[in-house]
Amino acid sequence: MDIVVLISGRGSNLQAIARAYSEGKIKGKIKLVISNKEKAKGLKIAREFGIKGEFIDPSAFKNREEYDIHLVERIKKENPDLVVLAGYMRILSDYFIESFEGKLVNIHPSLTPAFKGLKAQKQAIDYGVKFSGCTVHFVTKDLDAGPVIVQAVVPVALEDTEESLTEKILAYEHRVYPQVIKWISEKRVRISGRQVIVEGARYGTLPVNPALEDF
Numbered sequence: 001m002d003i004v005v006l007i008s009g010r011g012s013n014l015q016a017i018a019r020a021y022s023e024g025k026i027k028g029k030i031k032l033v034i035s036n037k038e039k040a041k042g043l044k045i046a047r048e049f050g051i052k053g054e055f056i057d058p059s060a061f062k063n064r065e066e067y068d069i070h071l072v073e074r075i076k077k078e079n080p081d082l083v084v085l086a087g088y089m090r091i092l093s094d095y096f097i098e099s100f101e102g103k104l105v106n107i108h109p110s111l112t113p114a115f116k117g118l119k120a121q122k123q124a125i126d127y128g129v130k131f132s133g134c135t136v137h138f139v140t141k142d143l144d145a146g147p148v149i150v151q152a153v154v155p156v157a158l159e160d161t162e163e164s165l166t167e168k169i170l171a172y173e174h175r176v177y178p179q180v181i182k183w184i185s186e187k188r189v190r191i192s193g194r195q196v197i198v199e200g201a202r203y204g205t206l207p208v209n210p211a212l213e214d215f
């Protein structure tokens with residue numbers, strides 16, 4: 001299961017995924033990490049794991065479409081089985097999404113379809129929800145709203161702030177994202193319309209995060 005990971009910043013999800021690969025929990029290789037930000041901490045993490053990392057500068061291209069055409073070409077050279085968005089904070093063009101449809105996944109720090117877009121944790125705090133969490137989904141042209149592969153539920157305490165909720169959710173992100181990549185690598189994931197079926201996963205049972213098995 002070879003993947004390419006796209007990032008824009010801190011790269012803590014990249015780190016969790018790279019660790020799962022290096023511990024042999026997922027077979028295959030992270031072939032390339034691409035960042036649209038030169039200073040992204042995630043590029044340093046890639047180096048630490050001996051993974052090729054590249055900054056591709058959006059300002060060197062005429063517009064979003066041109067940038068994405070270049071990106072698709074660069075990614076395809078690596079011939080990955082899956083393209084993984086891990087905190088990649090740039091809207092994707094339709095061309096990019098069509099190029100990898102069914103082979104493109106994202107993680108979002110809310111229980112989608114709630115709180116799409118930026119600052120999902122702050123949106124959850126401001127709304128006053130009692131539970132939030134994170135979602136790994138296939139990417140479609142609807143922003144943060146593709147078919148859900150897995151969700152982890154995180155209770156929101158009265159005293160939670162944007163920062164504390166972000167941290168609590170992140171701890172689950174670091175478990176569910178490697179888990180999903182492992183499932184896909186084991187060919188256990190099938191899409192049927194909006195339903196994603198993971199063969200053998202224990203959905204719909206208590207406790208609140210039943211689908212986590214290995215991480």
Ligand code: GAR
Pocket residue numbers: 007008009010011012013014042086087088107108109117118119120144170173
């Ligand atoms: C994560 O919380 C991820 O869910 C979020 O950005 C953060 C990246 O952190 N992604 C989105 O909001 C996408 N809409 P990381 O760089 O430490 O992995």
